Amino acid sequence: MNISLNITETIQEWLIGFMPEGVASILGMSIVALIYLAIFAVAGLYLVLLERKVAAWFQLRIGPNRVGYWGLFQTMADALKLVSKELTGTVKADKFLYNLAPYFVIISSLMALAVFPFTKEFQAFDINIGIFFLIAISSVGVIGILLAGWSSNNKFALIGAMRSGVQTISYELSIGLSLLTMVLLTGSLQLSEIVETQKEGWLILQGHVPAVIAFMIYMIAGTAETNRAPFDMVEAESELGAGFHTEYSGMKFAYFFLAEFINMFIIAAIATTVFFGAWLSPFGITESIPWLGVFWFLGKTLMLVFLMMWFRWTFPRLRVDQLLTLEWKYLLPINLVNIVIMAIIVWLNLTIKF
Amino acid sequence: MSYISDIYTGIKTLLTGMSVTGKYFLTSRKGAITQQYPDNRSTLKMFERFRGEVVMPHDENNEHQCTGCQKCELACPNGSIEIIWDRGIDEATGKKKKFIDKHIYHLGLCTMCGLCIEACPTDAIVWAQNFENSTYDRTQLTKVLNRPGSKVKAGVED
Numbered sequence: 001m002n003i004s005l006n007i008t009e010t011i012q013e014w015l016i017g018f019m020p021e022g023v024a025s026i027l028g029m030s031i032v033a034l035i036y037l038a039i040f041a042v043a044g045l046y047l048v049l050l051e052r053k054v055a056a057w058f059q060l061r062i063g064p065n066r067v068g069y070w071g072l073f074q075t076m077a078d079a080l081k082l083v084s085k086e087l088t089g090t091v092k093a094d095k096f097l098y099n100l101a102p103y104f105v106i107i108s109s110l111m112a113l114a115v116f117p118f119t120k121e122f123q124a125f126d127i128n129i130g131i132f133f134l135i136a137i138s139s140v141g142v143i144g145i146l147l148a149g150w151s152s153n154n155k156f157a158l159i160g161a162m163r164s165g166v167q168t169i170s171y172e173l174s175i176g177l178s179l180l181t182m183v184l185l186t187g188s189l190q191l192s193e194i195v196e197t198q199k200e201g202w203l204i205l206q207g208h209v210p211a212v213i214a215f216m217i218y219m220i221a222g223t224a225e226t227n228r229a230p231f232d233m234v235e236a237e238s239e240l241g242a243g244f245h246t247e248y249s250g251m252k253f254a255y256f257f258l259a260e261f262i263n264m265f266i267i268a269a270i271a272t273t274v275f276f277g278a279w280l281s282p283f284g285i286t287e288s289i290p291w292l293g294v295f296w297f298l299g300k301t302l303m304l305v306f307l308m309m310w311f312r313w314t315f316p317r318l319r320v321d322q323l324l325t326l327e328w329k330y331l332l333p334i335n336l337v338n339i340v341i342m343a344i345i346v347w348l349n350l351t352i353k354f
Numbered sequence: 355m356s357y358i359s360d361i362y363t364g365i366k367t368l369l370t371g372m373s374v375t376g377k378y379f380l381t382s383r384k385g386a387i388t389q390q391y392p393d394n395r396s397t398l399k400m401f402e403r404f405r406g407e408v409v410m411p412h413d414e415n416n417e418h419q420c421t422g423c424q425k426c427e428l429a430c431p432n433g434s435i436e437i438i439w440d441r442g443i444d445e446a447t448g449k450k451k452k453f454i455d456k457h458i459y460h461l462g463l464c465t466m467c468g469l470c471i472e473a474c475p476t477d478a479i480v481w482a483q484n485f486e487n488s489t490y491d492r493t494q495l496t497k498v499l500n501r502p503g504s505k506v507k508a509g510v511e512d
Contacts, residue, residue, distance in 0.1 A: 057378075057382040060378060060382050060386055061382075061387070061388045062388040310376065334361075
């Protein structure tokens with residue numbers, strides 16, 4: 001089978017055939033962006049469905065099973081309902097920022113998707129500072145949350161947004177440092193090169209002990225970064241209503257909701273790329289069929305998404321002070337020591353390579 | 355060194371929790387407790403102690419066990435039970451005797467407290483397990499518990 005997976009180039013070459021090069025490249029980018037938007041809007045909806053099903057199984061329930069076979073169209077129906085709902089707002093809301101906030105959140109999470117190597121060459125944007133780009137983009141989303149909480153003119157929304165600020169900015173450090181630990185192994189920030197180095201064994205094996213510690217720290221910090229339980233200080237149904245999106249309804253609410261699930265996918269996808277060899281199959285069993293890489297990538301990512309759901313439905317919630325204690329007194333010092341250990345391992349060449 | 359042991363116990367307890375929920379996840383197929391209600395109407399059986407509504411069981415001879423003592427009427431805190439009674443001649447002994455004409459039960463007033471059933475000395479009224487009690491007209495919620503033509507079972511009053 002010979003499917004051309006390099007979509008950006010394929011589309012651009014096809015467009016150059018009948019229009020000038022400048023127009024073709026801009027149009028090509030737009031088409032790729034639209035394809036990604038369509039795919040991940042639907043994928044986000046199915047992540048919501050997966051979350052609800054997994055939650056149901058953890059709680060010995062059945063989950064949505066009425067709309068379509070096995071409830072497959074449940075979230076589609078929900079999305080249609082949200083589209084048709086009225087967009088409400090508070091009287092003294094800061095209208096401009098209030099309307100802008102959801103787009104900040106959804107656009108920042110969609111932008112991060114561009115750099116993932118779903119399989120060899122199936123990567124919209126192979127930037128040479130990939131990891132850095134991901135860390136930077138994922139912290140832009142918190143601006144949207146802060147704006148939403150501030151402009152809603154609602155005390156609960158503001159408290160939720162401020163908590164989000166505290167939480168995201170703290171845990172950003174751990175995400176960055178744990179990814180940096182792995183960058184010591186790869187020697188490159190470019191995602192395609194990180195995948196190349198993993199052909200000698202996934203990084204979590206290459207780096208053994210410090211890599212496993214880095215992975216654990218990354219998953220904890222990643223769960224906190226996406227504002228999911230047990231770190232859902234931001235939405236805190238029990239004490240803050242719905243937190244920063246209390247005043248949002250309809251499609252604007254849906255953007256926040258979708259962004260949360262796409263963020264979860266992104267966190268899992270970064271972990272897949274950096275720790276588990278992205279699209280590489282275990283022991284290279286399907287190396288001859290390049291398009292199967294998509295299957296491996298999505299499979300590994302969904303396993304990690306499942307792990308995050310498992311966290312959510314197992315652990316009790318933390319208080320704000322416990323949240324900050326965990327980050328500043330435990331994760332951060334461990335992470336700093338871990339980087340030193342990893343540096344020594346790389347320096348003495350103690351990595352495991354096949 | 356409590357710092358390191360804290361981390362160790364922390365991770366250990368978290369993993370214990372995850373193994374518990376993981377077991378639930380794996381066995382959820384067998385143990386799903388959800389009742390898919392309108393679909394399983396024919397097989398759904400409510401629990402014995404479920405309080406649906408008060409009924410008066412009758413046997414095959416159309417006989418009930420209510421002596422008309424009115425203890426249930428007195429026990430009811432909000433007047434859901436109303437007993438219309440009369441005196442007549444007992445055919446067997448020839449003495450004057452109290453018997454019920456109508457045992458009226460207002461389901462719309464009932465709070466399912468169960469005091470009437472506890473008060474009943476002859477177990478004439480019991481809980482039924484039906485729960486689909488909604489009607490289009492509230493007059494249908496006023497029920498006469500004893501069937502027309504029924505009489506008290508012989509020997510209950512002794």
